[in-house]
Each structure stands twice: as structure tokens, then as C-alpha cells.
Amino acid sequence: MHSGGHPDRPAIVVLSAGSRVIERDVLAGIEEEGVPYLLVPSDAGVAAAELARRAALRSPLNVGVGVGAAGEVCVQHAKLSDPLPELSSGEGSDAGARRVLGHNAARIVVGVPLKPNY
Numbered sequence: 001m002h003s004g005g006h007p008d009r010p011a012i013v014v015l016s017a018g019s020r021v022i023e024r025d026v027l028a029g030i031e032e033e034g035v036p037y038l039l040v041p042s043d044a045g046v047a048a049a050e051l052a053r054r055a056a057l058r059s060p061l062n063v064g065v066g067v068g069a070a071g072e073v074c075v076q077h078a079k080l081s082d083p084l085p086e087l088s089s090g091e092g093s094d095a096g097a098r099r100v101l102g103h104n105a106a107r108i109v110v111g112v113p114l115k116p117n118y
Contacts, residue, residue: 010107011036013055016069017044025095026065026073029102035061035109044069049083052076061109065101074097075105086117
């Protein structure tokens with residue numbers, strides 16, 4: 001809740017220990033789908049999958065994205081116990097793959113089919 005009693009705006013939470021370049025790619029994908037997000041800096045010693053889990057639990061939309069310090073990206077839904085391999089990228093993923101992960105985080109919220117990540 002914001003001060004004044006107004007609830008927080010529903011948004012995908014992005015916990016990031018990664019670089020601005022990686023964040024920009026992921027956030028561009030989310031923005032292109034028209035879903036709001038909240039970017040929160042995080043500790044560098046935490047893996048992307050764990051950051052994504054924590055982000056999903058914090059998000060009113062139940063969807064979170066974790067960006068690890070090594071450049072890995074993971075998308076997670078709060079109701080899933082483990083991240084899906086197709087919603088994760090390893091270190092050194094390209095800008096297009098990171099952008100697709102952002103799109104897919106937003107598409108989970110909107111309820112439309114996910115984009116393939118080649």
C-alpha cells in the first residue's frame with residue numbers, strides 16, 4: 001500500500017542483480033505487451049530462478065522475473081513450484097531471447113499464448 005491508503009498498482013515484479021542492458025531487454029518485452037512492471041534492485045549472490053520466485057510472490061499479478069548477476073533471466077509464476085525451462089535463459093543469452101522472456105512474462109498475465117524462444 002502506498003501512503004494515503006491507495007493500493008499498489010498491479011505489476012510484474014522484476015528483481016534484478018544484472019546489468020542495465022539485460023534489464024532493458026526484458027523490460028522492453030514487458031512494455032510491448034502493455035503490462036506494468038516494477039523493477040527492484042537485488043543482491044548479486046542470488047540466482048535468477050530464486051529471484052524470479054521471490055518476485056512472483058511479491059507481485060500482485062503472481063508473475064515475477066529474476067535477472068541474475070551473470071546475465072541469466074528467469075520468469076516464474078507464484079503457483080508453480082519450479083521454473084519452466086522454456087521460461088529461462090542462461091548466461092550470455094542474446095537480446096532477442098531476453099526480450100521474448102519479457103514478452104512471455106506479460107503474456108502469462110494477459111492469458112495469451114507464449115512466444116517461442118529459439
